[in-house]
Amino acid sequence: MRSLVLLVTLSAAVAGAISPATADGNPDPRPLDTTEVLRPVAPPPASNAAGGATSVVDGDGIETARSSRPVAPGVRLTSYDRLESDKWLRVDTLSVDLDGGVRADYLSTGKVAERRTVSELAAGHDPGSGRRTVAAINADFFDINQTGAPQGPGVKDGMMVHSPAPGIHRAVGIGPENAGRVLELYFDGTLTLPSGEHPLSAYNAANVPAGGVGAYTPAWGSADRASTVDTATPVAEAAVRDGKVVSVSPTPGSGPVPEDTTVLVGREAGAALLAALEPGDPVALAYRARADSGTVPRTAVGGRELLVVDGVAQNHDGGGNNTAAPRTAVGFSKDGRTMQVITVDGRQADSGGVTLTELGAMMRSAGSYSALNLDGGGSSTLLAREPGSDTLQVENSPSDGGERTVPNGLALTTADGSGRIEGFWVETRTPAGAAPGDDPVRGGHPERVFPGLTRQLTADGYDETYGPAAGTPHWHTVASAVGRTDSTGLFTAHRSGTTEVVARRGDARGTTRLTVLDRLARIQPTTRRVGLADADATGTFGIVGLDAHGTSAPVEPRDVILDYDRELFDVRDDDRGGFTVTSRTGSGAGQIRATVAGTTTALAVSVGLTEQAVASFDDAASWKFSQARAAGSLAATPDGRTGTGLRLTYDFTRSTATRAAYAAPPQPVVVPGQPQSYTLWIKGDGSGAWPTLHLRDAGGSDQLLRGPFITWTGWRQVTFAVPAGPRCHSACSASTSPRRPRPGSTPVRSSSTTWPPRFRPRSPCPNRPSSRTP
16 A cells, blocks of 8 residues: 655635636546546445435425426427425436337447547437437446446447446347347357467457457547556457458557457457467457347447336345436336336436435336436436427436536437428427526526516427428417517516417417416525636526515516626626626626616626635544545645645555545535635645545535546645535545556645635716616
């Protein structure tokens, strides 16, 4: 066990942005090369790491919101929010009729070890002649530490794309008929050399099994093949072209495999077989995918835990991976003709995630007779199009703050439509999930509006497949006393009540329902302070109105009169129901006053940051150690940059999975205000460890803030961007590469925070008039 010395001088940069103007530069670890292998850090263990959360299983939750829409014939998306006894949940589900012309395709770039976001994968997917991609999800767990390749089996058009890691055979398969199932897929391969027939152990796989030989084709991509053999010795690589050996090397190579070449990589006994080859020797490969029962599916992606078996939801309490987390799962009805897909948001204030036990109960309730857990966490992503559009949009809220790059997924495709208009998909311009609101969950209620105010509506024409169809509608309000809609879809509310608004063109029509609330009583901003780190930063806010009963609705920017110093700030309609704020000067502070129908509110805006100490580490001896798949300890040390430090000693050699070691203060370090960044002094040793801060915000949501990989030696100051209002829960050291597992240690010395400049009200300038946003 060796020691990596990190001195962390903890500082926090505080400003008032509702969303930080700066963001984590490393939200998504992915391998680059052998000298900089990225290493993810898991969150600290949950207080009930063995599971046991039963709120979903008990069924005592309350559904607070639900929406549903068609995606294509036979495909329907349903989204809902639930308040459970211990958390909020946001869930997105797809119900897919596989007997109705919907096809599930293996989704990737065409390179096994190449990663992209699901949006990028779907945009690049070829659905085939006369077909369109209408939805997509992430799929398999993958080698996030090194190659980025999937760890389970993959089948495309009935042919194996990549073989699974040893012991990882579970998959969801669809086809060749119009049915799906949960199954196990195996790889059978034979390698014929001058010395005879030998097993071919792997094919474009993340790892070559011990003592085996793996084959890598141009479809592998450019990931370093040395990562496929970990720290094994000896190793060897042989390049084969046209059935003949062209070269033999004692080390695996890097970079793409040439188009007409297959590269064999061997370790231990497999390396000895390859080392005995000479250029010109004949080599033959034969391989196939094999299912545990029945035929090999047309499409298959790997997964892990069984969630539903023969109609019975499985209990994973006491097992691994059963903490509440973001999740993706796929299941099938008993006859396999209906597929269910569920994603559950997690690690967020408005969605705490679910355990495997809870996920199984949800899949069973959705109609699954069999179901499998796919990759979750920051990978969980679900895309779907809206009627009248061919653009897929992210329906869930990925926990990394944006889409993570992944190697594969599932794409749902359907036949093209005629393009003749059959109906209109009518909705508010501001989507509910992005609308300003005062609910404890994300979003607001754009279906509500106040008398005298407006709501902008949109109408997209769709054909018989819900694909796009051209056509401009005529608008009509059913209850004209409640409000009226003009030719552009702008609804103006008159008095309290509910009405349908109709978009029509010939026989094609679509409707939406709007509710006009009681008279506007007051307004409030979605944040009381917007903090901008510098002149390049952007902040956001919205205006929410409330009636005398406390019922809320977002206020359209066109209905808001803003008064602010135009020499200091620029404020614009963001076209999604809110405003964006930018600085004109790069410094200073001011106020934005918003007036709606005679009611007024205000928020502060500040530019620039001020550093201030928030804690010292003289109590280093009282900090507590914890770990995930690691060993280690904590100790106070004088080897700090300026005074006493905290030495975190850790050993990551016990596992090749995600590992971490944590240092937690005796009491949470409460940071007042709205910090935007923390600064740490780290004494690196070049080992490539990944320091991470674990923070807990005011709403109780955990945040993991990633630092840069420690590829340097000596002291270096590192800055972490943070969300608003956190508590410092713990500091942790990153997991290291399975090929180079190392221990390390972290002294921590002092902590400071950075505050925004204070706004001092001043008399309004008579020469600067109020402005109404366009």
